[in-house]
Amino acid sequence: KAGVTQTPRYLIKTRGQQVTLSCSPISGHRSVSWYQQTPGQGLQFLFEYFSETQRNKGNFPGRFSGRQFSNSRSEMNVSTLELGDSALYLCASWSGRDRSGANVLTFGAGSRLTVL
Amino acid sequence: GDSVTQMEGPVTLSEEAFLTINCTYTATGYPSLFWYVQYPGEGLQLLLKATKADDKGSNKGFEATYRKETTSFHLEKGSVQVSDSAVYFCALRGYNQGGKLIFGQGTELSVKP
Numbered sequence: 001k002a003g004v005t006q007t008p009r010y011l012i013k014t015r016g017q018q019v020t021l022s023c024s025p026i027s028g029h030r031s032v033s034w035y036q037q038t039p040g041q042g043l044q045f046l047f048e049y050f051s052e053t054q055r056n057k058g059n060f061p062g063r064f065s066g067r068q069f070s071n072s073r074s075e076m077n078v079s080t081l082e083l084g085d086s087a088l089y090l091c092a093s094w095s096g097r098d099r100s101g102a103n104v105l106t107f108g109a110g111s112r113l114t115v116l
Numbered sequence: 117g118d119s120v121t122q123m124e125g126p127v128t129l130s131e132e133a134f135l136t137i138n139c140t141y142t143a144t145g146y147p148s149l150f151w152y153v154q155y156p157g158e159g160l161q162l163l164l165k166a167t168k169a170d171d172k173g174s175n176k177g178f179e180a181t182y183r184k185e186t187t188s189f190h191l192e193k194g195s196v197q198v199s200d201s202a203v204y205f206c207a208l209r210g211y212n213q214g215g216k217l218i219f220g221q222g223t224e225l226s227v228k229p
Contacts, residue, residue, distance in 0.1 A: 004159075033215030042222060043205065048215035056216045090159055094215060104150065105215060107159040 002027065004108035006091050012114045018079040021111045025072050025093030031055070032074040033105065034066060037088040046089075049074050050096045078113075086115045118143040122206050122220035129196055129227050137191040137223045139180075139206035147208040149173075149182055149189040150217070154203045163191075163204070196227045 005024040013019050025032050033056075034046040045058040049068035066076040072093075078085055089112075092105040123138040141147065148167045152160040164173030169184035178193045189206060206220040 006159075031215045033217075035217075043207075043217075043219040045216050045218070050214065055214055058216075092160075092215060092217075096214070104162050104165060105217060106162070107152075109159040 004091055004093050004106055006089075006108035006111050008111060009109065010112045010114075012116060013081050014116050015081055015083060017081050018077060019081060019113060020075055020077045021089055021091075021113075023074045023076075023091030023093075023108060025074070025091075026106055029093035029095055029106075030072055031094050031096030032068060032072065033092045033094075034074070034076050035090040035092065036060075037090060037110070038084075038086070043090070046076065081115045083115050086113060088112050118147065118208060118210055118218045120206050120208055120218055120220035122204075122223050125203075125222070125224040127223060127225050129225070131198055131227055131229050132195045133227075135191070135193040135196045135200075135225070137204055137206075137225070139189045139191065139220055141187050141189065141206075141208050143187075143208055143210055143218075145211045146184075147210050149180070150207045150209070151178070151180055151189070151191050152205045152207060152219075154205065154222070156202075160205065196225070198227045198229055201225055201227045 007022045031050045033048040048056040052068045063079045068074045088110045090110045092107045119142045150165045151163040153163045164175045166173040166182035172181045203222045207217040
């Protein structure tokens with residue numbers, strides 16, 4: 001089956017603009033998580049959505065937001081972009097129902113954002 | 117809070133050498149542990165996992181054992197290949213934490229012919 005699809009793969013924005021990134025999870029997966037990857041901070045959890053509700057949230061400012069649609073597709077938005085927002089943004093999906101943690105997250109290829 | 121610490125890279129090895137990448141963690145309860153690999157320009161791929169103490173995860177010649185007594189999950193491979201050159205991430209997921217993984221800082225591996 002198809003993997004996790006992220007669009008766009010690359011984009012360039014200027015400071016102060018906003019950006020929206022999209023993620024289509026694996027068919028049947030109801031949970032989508034977002035991560036930011038930078039050389040300095042590494043991989044950091046942004047938030048998780050399950051059945052259109054935010055289920056978990058990382059330690060990022062309110063400029064970072066997300067949502068999930070009824071078909072499980074998710075978008076994340078970053079407003080008032082700063083230079084430090086330049087990063088690879090990764091989306092991951094899983095079934096969403098596993099208290100033991102045995103089910104794994106499958107990651108997309110990422111959206112690389114450059115802020116000038 | 118929960119955290120993961122990996123040995124710093126880069127690690128440079130010759131082909132067919134033995135690989136160890138150390139990973140230790142701090143967490144309450146019984147987390148699940150993972151190794152992910154990232155090739156240049158790509159996302160993360162799951163390499164192996166372990167969900168309880170003494171579990172051994174293995175895949176493509178790589179192995180790691182969940183050691184609760186030493187809070188470790190070291191990655192090993194007996195004979196590396198040039199194609200193993202990538203960045204390796206150790207990660208944990210706390211109980212009932214769903215899609216939230218805590219990652220180590222990553223270890224870059226370079227294998228020379």
